Amino acid sequence: MxxxxxxxxxxxxxxxxxxxxxxxxxxxxxxxxxxxxxxxxxxxKGNAGHFATEQVFPLADPGMLPKLPGMLLDPLGPFRIQPKYFLKALPWFMRFLANMLPGKRAHNSQAIKRLNQSSIGALNELTDFCDCTELMILNGSLLVFESTPIEEVTKEYDHYANAGVKVRLLTGDEVRRLEPCLSGTITHGLYFTHVGHTSDPxxxxxxxxxxxxxxxxxxxxxxxxxxxxxxxxxxxxxxxxxxxxxxxxxxxxxxxxxxxxxxxxxxxxxxxLETERGYHLMMPHKSTLSRPVASYNRKFIITPMLDGTRLAGTVEFGGLKAPLVEARADCLFPHGKALLPELFAEATAADGERWMGFRPSMPDxxxxxxxxxxxxxxxxxxxxxxxxxxxxxxxxxxxxxxxxxxxxxxxxxxxxxxxxx
CATH class of the missing domain: 3.50.50.60 (FAD/NAD(P)-binding domain)
Structure with missing residues (x-):
């Protein structure tokens, strides 16, 4: 060479x-x-398979600050820092907090949007060139709400729509017309029409x-x-x-x-650069879902895969060396069962395959x-x-x-x- x-x-x-x-x-x-x-x-290999162009907002969101203490204290919550890792992660979090300032947040959001706007087209071209277009499914995605006040749902809708994201506000019945297998507890949904997923990352x-x-x-x-x-x-x-x-x-x-x-x-x-440890529980049960479904209340995502149904989510800071925490993968199962009650009626978390991977995250x-x-x-x-x-x-x-x-x-x-x- x-x-x-x-x-x-x-x-x-x-x-x-x-x-x-x-x-x-x-x-x-x-x-x-x-x-x-x-x-x-x-x-x-183990991601949620979601081409998430609706995610135009930086992770450094000042709205999470009031919720942060409770999230950190819950060992199985959607956001967790392992106690041993707290001091090591502190410098990153100080930078993360600085990026919550309105000017920086707006700047970073625009930079995210610039990449998102071209990402689906670039992936379409690449999958076509690699003869694997069947692995790129452009059928949108859902963000569903359970008993969330309509004022809060509408606020979330406006948040995305004002940022230029293609989105429709749905009732619970309209959500179930798109995905009949979803729970009757869902009262509203946001339907992101210009995103997609792969059934096999x-x-x-x-x-x-x-x-x-x-x-x-x-x-x-x-x-x-x-x-x-x-x-x-x-x-x-x-x-x-x-x-x-x-x-x-x-x-x-x-x-x-x-x-x-x-x-x-x-x-x-x-x-x-800090490491976010993301988890999934890969269930062998195949759902009839035709698109990813994220939960606003439960902070996780369900994606239909070729070999079953993937339950993914949670953020854990613990570095590259700490072992997988089985309970953090297993805690995804009751949320999956709540949204897909018929599919998982006879199932347990033990039926699934636990996985943990490392997301490379910058504070901006x-x-x-x-x-x-x-x-x-x-x-x-x-x-x-x-x-x-x-x-x-x-x-x-x-x-x-x-x-x-x-x-x-x-x-x-x-x-x-x-x-x-």
Whole structure:
């Protein structure tokens, strides 16, 4: 690879790395992807499968402040910090609180919208190119309410509609006309008409990986231990691997999700990347749902999958090393049973498969994208928080454009790694 002036190495074989690898090959680069566990071994495999373009609001919401103490005290609540991890997470939370300021929140929301507006189109193009259009289902999604005062429901509707999100306000009966299997306890719903989902997140990654290899790409399973890069354009970037091997290429892309922080540090950047531990309970029962259903009251989401029904949600801060907490996966089951009472009438949480993965989250809810100012041959694409699947196609296109020396379709200024300097 060291003799190839168009060679690129990508660190990370999740949905971001795979999508970007394909786009770079389409742009004429010779690409290798290296990952310590192989394709889609983390959040790309176990996510909720939701192309969530309705999520235009940063996670740093001042409205959550009054609810925060109760949420933190509940070990099975939707938002949790493991007590041992509290002090380590505190600097990130201070930055998170600062991003609740109205000016910053408005700025970050606009930056999220710019990516969302192009994300479905980019994914459509990518799935078509990879011959897996059946894995991208554009049937909208629902946010359902149970006994929530209509004033609060209307406020939520206005919140989305005023932000430019395509949404319809439904009665409980209208919700059940769309999804007859849902509980009679649902009184209202918001129907987001311009979003979608995949019924097999891992299958989507596998289709991308197959196309990547078919185009001549190389997939390596090994751990990167050291990055050696200079500020000169003409120099190669070297990666030393745990196996003792090394890789040289003309350009490098860090797309390692929650594991990107130490790589950025090696390159001279201190990024406020924190890990959100997300859970799912994969039930083997197949529902008749035709779209994802999120619960406003219960703070979780149900997605129909090829192999059953996925119950996903909750946010836990506990770092990369703490083991899965089985109870946090199991606590999703009673919520799933409440919304799908007939499907799970005879089921228990023990019937499902527990999973936990790491979401790479920045305090401003924006990813890190684009070229390093310190090393002209190094690029970044990580920190996609809850929207990695949603943004995979558009961020792949943007990084490919910049690496090719072209004008990017979206200005990358708001997403640069040096915004934290």
């Amino acid at each position: 060291s003799d190839n002036t168009n060679s690129v190495t990508i660190v990370g074989a999740g949905i971001i790395g795979l999508a970007t690898g394909i786009e770079l090959q389409r742009a004429g680069f010779k690409v290798s992807i290296v990952d310590k566990e192989g394709i889609a071994a983390g959040a790309s 891992y299958g989507l990654c596998k289709a991308f990986a197959d196309k990547f290899v078919a185009l001549g790409g190389e997939l390596l399973t090994d751990e990167v231990s050291e990055i050696i890069a200079s500020s000169a354009d003409e120099d190669n970037v070297s990666l030393r691997l745990s196996s003792g091997e090394s890789i040289e290429s003309k350009k490098l892309l860090i797309a390692s999700g929650a594991w990107s922080k130490p790589f950025a540090k090696q390159l001279g950047y201190r990024v406020p 809810s924006l990813p890190v994208l684009g070229r390093s100012e310190k090393h002209k041959n190094v690029f970044f694409s990580f920190g996609h928080q809850h929207l990695g699947l949603t943004w995979s196609g558009i961020t792949a296109k943007l990084v490919s454009q910049e690496m090719s020396g072209k004008q990017t379709a979206i200005d990358l200024s708001d997403y640069r790694i040096d915004r934290f300097s």
